[in-house]
Amino acid sequence: MLKIKNLRKKFGQNEILKGIDLTLKDNEILSILGSSGSGKSTLLRCIAGLESSQYDELSCDLNIGFMFQNYALFPHLSVYDNIAFALNKLNKNEMNLRIKELLVKFGIEELKDKKPDQISGGQAQRVAFARAIAAGAKLLLLDEPFSNLDQGLKESLRAELKDMILKEGLSAILVTHDIDDAYYLSDKIALFDGGEILDIGAPKELFYSVKNPKSIQMLGNLNYINSNLPSGDKFFDWIKSRNNIFACSEIYMGGEFEADVIDKSFMGLFYKIELEYKGVRFYTLWPSCLRVENRVKFGFYN
Template sequence: MLLEVRNIEKSFEKGVPVVKGVSFSVHENEIFALLGPSGCGKTTTLRMISGFERLDRGEVKLDGITLSSENTQVAPQKRGIGFVFQDYALFPHMSALDNVAFGLTDLPKFKRRVFAEEVLCRTGMGDYKDRNPAELSGGQQQRVALARAIAPEPKLVLLDEPFSNLDAMLRDTTRKEVRSILKRAGMSAILVTHDQEEALSFADRIAVMNDGKIEQIGTPEEVYYKPKTKFVAQFLGRTNLFEADVENSDMIDTKLGSLRLNCRANGPVVCSIRPEHLTIEKPNGAAEGCSKGVIVGREFKGHDITYYVECSGERYIVHTDNRILFEPDDEVVVKPLEPAVVLD
């Protein structure tokens, strides 16, 4: 295990905790994401790992060495951790090359610029080494900031909302490039983001945070398809929620009809089913027990279509491919393609 974070807590004003007993680990050559809404404590968690904030309780270990605890606080520059800030924090009066060379204090002066140029080339910025930050695009500045972070060959790189200042197309391209650079370098990283798509596409594992706590940790597929809580289900994209009483069964009765559950349950349950795990069809020929609904909204997106279906006073979301064509006010039946997931 490369990084171990154990039960860390942090309070600011009036002793109200903003991070509450957070624990997770990061493996070698793993990209880990802390995902959650603004104010959930994810950036504070990152700053405690980096050493920019002291923790109140808990422990942070890197490669078995304690970096932070109630009695220990290793200085940020001595942790072997690289940090890429949201605003990149490049020195505006220095060239890209000098920005990268600045942190290579462990190398002799005559070697710093040579090694810095090698790292810039690895990030695709070798041809821009003599330009100042003001002469670079946002994506180019991002890669220089990453080059500066990985040049000292840290054991871990921390990325604090690093793509949020880029436009949508550049954000997607830069995200792919940065992931590729980190994987080729064999480095572990922690990404902090509030963007669900970013976390799902960038990270190997995701920790979903809410109100200072981690609600679920897993691969992108696990947290998306098998959410454990109502918050995770709703934050990781759109979903349909159902509540009902179940008597030791793997079926639930809903206004759409009977839905299969992903496990047996007993008592009051809340379950979730993603819109793409539902489909719609014409009422004639539909299976018995299915309730009729009416399409009250439609969003054509090219590769797929989102339908809003009202059934017995409730509204449901259905994603279909672009070959399933209906119009508003059409009468339809909603059918499940996958079991609903029981939430904690």
């Protein structure tokens, strides 16, 4: 449905996108994860045609809708008129019918005369979604839709957004800097850094099979042992079999190995614990209901 080959973008002499290759299938949700300034929003704007770019191929066979950061509803327009803005190519009768259909579908018909500052965050998301797909979009582009929201509201809106995307049978590309957004919403995740894709894959596959050490910080809760490990130790041999990268969740309490507890941080449901085994330090996550002594037994999942 969407295919990009060797897409490049410069602002003056500053190269923002450095040869992006990307494909998206029908009904697939892709998250582009990266820090501010990594080029992820620029990529979204290039796909939407809002920025010019150079490429060997950029093909998309479906209409594109765009949900901007914080929804970007026009504050001086009613809910009705915000949706109507996306339908200016229709005649008045067609426009009214389409808006009525969308208002009913997303449960916002009672809000049609209200301004954006008179509705809740969840209602604003539904209005923005309706506007983005009003003209028949089947590929939805979302630029940081949950930025600056508190965690409770974000979790609620995230679930509702995913439900709307699935029910409408859309494909979607989400730009975010929040790994939880990416894990929850995505069929696959692309890790972005300095205008390049470092890693891409299904969330679980990506997390447990990291290819690039730079990806570790973005994914979180991974250990990278940046040192030469001696052979003949079962734990060290396992680490080397994982290319010196393994998840905190792969270490369990109890087992044949013994380590010193260097640090213990309470994180609500779990402790994040730093262990030291034969001079090598790494982290694990253990349930916070457990008692953790200064020296502990541990094992690893094969």
